[in-house]
Amino acid sequence: MTPISDDLLDQVRGWLRQARKIAVLSGAGISAESGVPTFRDAQTGLWASFRPEELATEEAFRANPTRVWDWYAERRERLRDVAPNVGHVALAEFQQRHPGRLTVITQNVDGLHQKAGSTGVLALHGNIYQDQWLDPCQLARRAHESCHVEQAEAGRPPSCAHCGNLLRPAVVWFGEMLPMAALRAAEHAATECEVMLVVGTSGQVYPAAGLAHEARQGGAKVVIVNPQATELDDVAHAVLVGSSCQLLPRLLDF
């Protein structure tokens, strides 16, 4: 890994100091130093041991709900005691020192930005701790009241006692739409920011990765923070090769 020159770091810090609006697009890599596996890292990424199409699609869940439910239940369990790292904390503390200046947009479902104290986090891929019904609730249509997720009958997965509807994790699977309000807000943050930090994402998954392009088109400086090359390096004005725990506290120390 080539060391980052002090000049490059100072240049990026200068951009950040001048920026009235900063957006951060984070991915699995920002949680790697908390012990959470990424998806695409060659040896340790989740997709090195599991096939996404067997676990992270609606078809997979319908074909084998118990298998998919159990896989997510295990991930939830492993995440329960995981603490945010100094990268998450640097972002949260910056937000506290500079209210309204920095927006966190994340692809992560692990809730670690929120645990670190970040506010207004735009979670584009949902939240692994929450559940939602697989299908629109039958009872909701008939009786104008929805079944409550909390009242689901225990099971793997839990189900509705009345109509058999299944609970699924409230994460965005491949082929699914992103939550519209979060995506709109993220697009707004990307187009209005003056600097976008793209931290710990391989930049392979759209529409999230498209936000870096939108930021650039909107006139922002785009800065990558990642120990490896990414698909978004060509979009960036600066590529900082290093880990988020090493770099974020240095970039956001004012």
Ligand code: APR
């Ligand atoms: N600091 C910064 N970046 C890191 C670190 C670290 N300590 N460790 C690893 N990385 C980088 C890797 O080099 C890689 O570029 O994090 C990135 C992780 O990439 P992916 O595993 O592809 O994760 P992500 O980009 O978040 O994936 C996007 O794909 O499967 C879906 O829904 C899932 O939200 C996820 C989406």
